Amino acid sequence: MQLFHPTTIDEAVALLAAHDEARCIAGGQSLVAMLNLGLLDPPALVSLRKVEGLDRLTRHADGSVAMGAAVTQAALASTDLPGALAVLSEAAQQVAHPAIRNFGTVGGALCHADPAADLPPAFVAADARLTAIGPDGARSIRAEDFFLDYLTTALAEDEILTEIRLPPPPPGSVGAYHKFARVDGDYATVSVAVALTLEDGICRAARVVLGSCAAQPLRLDAADAALADTQLDSDAVARAGALLQDSAEPLADMRGSADYRRRIIPGLVARAVEAARARSEAPA
Amino acid sequence: MTAAVAVVLAVNGEALSPLAGPGETLLDILRSRAELTGSKRGCNTGVCGACTVLVDGKAARSCLMLAADCAGREIVTIEGLDGDPHAALLREEMAGAGAVQCGYCTPGIIVALTDLFRGAAGPPDAGAVRHWLGGNICRCTGYVSIVEAAVKAGRRAVGSEPGMPGQ
Numbered sequence: 001m002q003l004f005h006p007t008t009i010d011e012a013v014a015l016l017a018a019h020d021e022a023r024c025i026a027g028g029q030s031l032v033a034m035l036n037l038g039l040l041d042p043p044a045l046v047s048l049r050k051v052e053g054l055d056r057l058t059r060h061a062d063g064s065v066a067m068g069a070a071v072t073q074a075a076l077a078s079t080d081l082p083g084a085l086a087v088l089s090e091a092a093q094q095v096a097h098p099a100i101r102n103f104g105t106v107g108g109a110l111c112h113a114d115p116a117a118d119l120p121p122a123f124v125a126a127d128a129r130l131t132a133i134g135p136d137g138a139r140s141i142r143a144e145d146f147f148l149d150y151l152t153t154a155l156a157e158d159e160i161l162t163e164i165r166l167p168p169p170p171p172g173s174v175g176a177y178h179k180f181a182r183v184d185g186d187y188a189t190v191s192v193a194v195a196l197t198l199e200d201g202i203c204r205a206a207r208v209v210l211g212s213c214a215a216q217p218l219r220l221d222a223a224d225a226a227l228a229d230t231q232l233d234s235d236a237v238a239r240a241g242a243l244l245q246d247s248a249e250p251l252a253d254m255r256g257s258a259d260y261r262r263r264i265i266p267g268l269v270a271r272a273v274e275a276a277r278a279r280s281e282a283p284a
Numbered sequence: 285m286t287a288a289v290a291v292v293l294a295v296n297g298e299a300l301s302p303l304a305g306p307g308e309t310l311l312d313i314l315r316s317r318a319e320l321t322g323s324k325r326g327c328n329t330g331v332c333g334a335c336t337v338l339v340d341g342k343a344a345r346s347c348l349m350l351a352a353d354c355a356g357r358e359i360v361t362i363e364g365l366d367g368d369p370h371a372a373l374l375r376e377e378m379a380g381a382g383a384v385q386c387g388y389c390t391p392g393i394i395v396a397l398t399d400l401f402r403g404a405a406g407p408p409d410a411g412a413v414r415h416w417l418g419g420n421i422c423r424c425t426g427y428v429s430i431v432e433a434a435v436k437a438g439r440r441a442v443g444s445e446p447g448m449p450g451q
Contacts, residue, residue, distance in 0.1 A: 001306045001307050002306060003306040003350065003352050003353070005353075025350070025353070028348055028349060028350060028353065029330060029345070029348050032309060032330075032347070032348040032349065032350060033328075033329040033330050033347075033348060035307055036309070036328045036329055036347065037328075037329060045306065045350075047350075047353055049353055074342075096330075096419065097333070097418055097419025098343055098396070098399070098400075098416060098419060099333065099336055099342075099343040099344055099345050099396065099399075099419055100330060100345065100348075100419065102339075102342040102343060102344060103339070103342075103344055103345075103348070103349070183418070184414075184415065184418035185418040185419055
């Protein structure tokens with residue numbers, strides 16, 4: 001295995017294009033574990049550590065946010081983000097342990113595309129746009145189109161995720177990330193990321209996304225529609241939870257059987273929605 | 285092309301240039317080439333915390349860092365914390381509380397808590413210590429004495445001495 005240290009994105013893309021099966025490495029907090037376990041043996045690794053500017057997080061005046069793919073999970077966890085974008089910081093605070101968050105990156109967690117991880121559902125809830133750069137230039141991918149399957153993304157082999165952009169959260173929007181895990185710092189048994197737009201107690205728009213319940217973060221138009229234009233009364237929330245429950249196809253593993261995961265979905269959706277709504281009532 | 289190359293590492297204030305293969309981790313190099321065996325190999329996948337070191341002043345899993353990616357970074361192992369006031373108090377309180385049985389997890393715990401103390405505005409309470417040590421597994425003690433020792437050390441270390449961070 002070769003390890004390269006390009007200093008520009010173009011150079012990194014050229015290295016990926018020149019080496020079949022090459023992988024990018026940023027914080028390495030998942031990738032090196034996979035190397036150690038013998039699950040992965042790429043012929044080349046392209047380290048992004050020396051590429052300038054990938055660790056910048058910018059909050060714009062209009063509320064939109066741009067973060068480089070190599071922003072650490074610790075940096076995101078300690079950043080106060082406006083409105084519904086709080087779901088991102090709250091999810092980052094719950095990724096593994098402090099030492100992992102210190103070096104694990106946002107882009108790395110998204111590209112690893114583990115559906116049990118915390119950041120993918122949160123970025124889908126926030127409707128993030130991911131910038132990928134390849135030999136033919138840059139393109140933007142919506143977060144919900146990015147996750148294709150277990151550990152599989154829409155990135156081509158010679159594309160690199162460079163930046164994540166978040167549109168300005170609408171006025172009255174609130175977010176929350178609710179994670180159910182067996183022990184602190186573990187992967188979620190089931191997690192729920194929520195972004196709501198509230199106007200005088202009425203929910204005008206909702207995005208509810210489950211982690212650990214399918215091959216990718218699970219969001220349903222019908223479940224979101226069940227919450228829209230309601231007061232988030234318990235019937236509406238239960239309907240959304242039931243729709244998500246019906247569509248979930250969770251795995252069975254040591255963190256819970258598939259049946260157990262399905263059973264706890266409606267209750268966790270209700271808790272996450274309530275946690276988000278409570279934010280709109282808190283004094284600003 | 286996959287041969288080991290010399291990597292310049294700054295470990296405990298000294299420049300080392302061990303040979304490192306591209307897939308070798310910082311932990312591999314510390315233990316096998318630098319003869320710094322205080323950092324322990326437990327799970328080798330980032331879960332157990334026994335290999336915790338400071339990289340650029342922050343707690344890090346040395347088993348999850350490629351050695352060749354650590355060039356230019358400041359690495360401090362448990363051995364490098366010999367003169368550190370926070371670590372000294374932690375050692376004293378952990379010994380006093382009987383917070384060590386086999387001792388395999390102890391270096392990682394002291395390194396992790398040193399990072400907590402350095403960044404803390406005030407003495408961390410038991411809840412904060414438990415949350416922080418969520419990433420350090422001890423299979424002997426059940427954590428009670430470790431947490432007690434850490435809270436005691438924190439009261440003495442954080443915010444109470446001139447030159448220490450805190451209030």
